[in-house]
Amino acid sequence: METTKTEGVMHEAVGRATEAAGDMLGDAGTTLRGNAKVLCGKSMQMVGDAADVARDALADKPLAVLGAALGVGFVIGALWAGNRH
Secondary structure, X not given: OHHHHHHHHHHHHHHHHHHHHHHHHXXXXXXXXXXXXXXXXXXXXXXXXXXXXXXXXXHHXXXXXXXXXXXXXXXXXXXXXXXXX
């Protein structure tokens, strides 16, 4: 997931530059697009971190991860079935 983290850092840097340009020019739309890119970059970095944690947990305790996944799947299925009536 290093590529996701790297892309996230790049998006964040471009977003900060776009945000600064919007502030300098007084263009609210450009500033808003910059803010959106910054948030997108941060979320990409968080996804990369979460994938690393999940990969490490799966390597260390595969049965615990499988049990947690089954539990989450059961809860989602129960909620979905409850909303269909």
